[in-house]
Amino acid sequence: xxxxxxxxxxxxxxxxxxxxxxxxxxxxxxxxxxxxxxxxxxxxxxxxxxxxxxxxxxxxxxxxxxxxxxxxxxxxxxxxxxxxxxxxxxxxxxxxxxxxxxxxxxxxxxxxxxxxxxxxxxxxxxxxxxxxxxxxxxxxxxxxxxxxxxxxxxxxxxxxxxxxxxxxxxxxxxxxxxxxxxxxxxxxxxxxxxxxxxxxxxxxxxxxxxxxxxxxxxxxxxxxxxxxxxxxxxxxxxxxxxxxxxxxxxxxxxxxxxxxxxxxxxxxxxxxxxxxxxxxxxxxxxxxxxxxxxxxxxxxxxxxxxxxxxxxxxxxxxxxxxxxxxxxxxxxxxxxxxxxxxxxxxxxxxx
Numbered sequence: 343x344x345x346x347x348x349x350x351x352x353x354x355x356x357x358x359x360x361x362x363x364x365x366x367x368x369x370x371x372x373x374x375x376x377x378x379x380x381x382x383x384x385x386x387x388x389x390x391x392x393x394x395x396x397x398x399x400x401x402x403x404x405x406x407x408x409x410x411x412x413x414x415x416x417x418x419x420x421x422x423x424x425x426x427x428x429x430x431x432x433x434x435x436x437x438x439x440x441x442x443x444x445x446x447x448x449x450x451x452x453x454x455x456x457x458x459x460x461x462x463x464x465x466x467x468x469x470x471x472x473x474x475x476x477x478x479x480x481x482x483x484x485x486x487x488x489x490x491x492x493x494x495x496x497x498x499x500x501x502x503x504x505x506x507x508x509x510x511x512x513x514x515x516x517x518x519x520x521x522x523x524x525x526x527x528x529x530x531x532x533x534x535x536x537x538x539x540x541x542x543x544x545x546x547x548x549x550x551x552x553x554x555x556x557x558x559x560x561x562x563x564x565x566x567x568x569x570x571x572x573x574x575x576x577x578x579x580x581x582x583x584x585x586x587x588x589x590x591x592x593x594x595x596x597x598x599x600x601x602x603x604x605x606x607x608x609x610x611x612x613x614x615x616x617x618x619x620x621x622x623x624x625x626x627x628x629x630x631x632x633x634x635x636x637x638x639x640x641x642x643x644x645x646x647x648x649x650x651x652x653x654x655x656x657x658x659x660x661x662x663x664x665x666x667x668x669x670x671x672x673x674x675x676x677x678x679x680x681x682x683x684x685x686x687x688x689x690x691x692x693x
Contacts, residue, residue: 382688388671458475583605645664
């Protein structure tokens with residue numbers, strides 16, 4: 343098993359989400375969501391499943407991903423097994439009241455040698471409160487802390503480094519009397535303001551007064567034919583901006599599309615959905631107004647059966663094929679390269 347291959351395959355699906363948020367929060371994610379849930383593929387399991395074994399063959403490398411589930415269908419233990427490499431990964435999670443949990447993700451560079459460990463804690467509403475990363479000798483590399491107000495909205499987060507917990511940066515969030523976000527401040531390691539995000543506008547604008555080290559954000563709702571829209575316009579310190587648009591169906595308020603335009607009205611990103619974030623139809627990334635990369639999803643009987651990725655010349659880069667049983671649960675996945683060669687096969691077994 344190649345850890346680089348594993349990290350790439352489980353991180354690629356998060357790219358679109360990170361584009362939305364840009365850098366307005368601490369970019370540290372629950373290792374379960376980042377490395378376990380979609381490893382080696384994201385799929386649902388039948389009710390009362392106790393163990394899932396995902397047998398992956400990547401080129402000539404064979405790896406088993408084993409997930410053990412509790413009576414509520416939650417993964418409490420995960421590990422990898424490979425005859426080709428002594429590198430392996432384990433994950434354990436203990437669950438508390440409501441959505442509280444503590445997960446430990448460990449990467450081994452050999453049979454018994456730990457490379458690093460991530461310990462992640464969520465509170466009772468499922469929001470992160472603490473994440474600690476340590477090296478193989480137990481020395482603390484990094485600590486992240488999140489704090490919330492009584493309304494469970496984030497008010498502060500910090501990244502600290504080393505055993506001495508020296509500040510790397512700090513994020514401060516403030517709200518108005520109605521609970522709407524007013525300002526985000528990024529503090530650097532020396533306690534100085536590095537950047538501000540001001541939510542100070544409720545209408546579309548062509549320009550704003552420039553403020554050094556500040557992003558000004560205009561937010562408003564609108565209509566676009568059969569859709570209603572949520573808009574966000576981000577002005578940088580030089581006056582340039584990007585326009586983010588979320589399109590929702592007027593009939594049932596479901597998501598239909600998400601778009602990003604630059605200040606010249608050229609598309610940067612377009613995501614289309616079948617009325618559900620879990621059912622993307624097409625994702626296009628643009629370069630100077632032209633399609634640079636495209637992902638196309640296809641469904642049969644509400645199940646995703648195909649995903650194809652194309653480059654700027656509309657030439658196939660990669661193709662995914664998903665196979666299900668009569669109950670609608672995935673049993674096999676195949677990934678083909680640009681030569682239509684089957685480079686990865688995943689067989690999913692439930693117990």
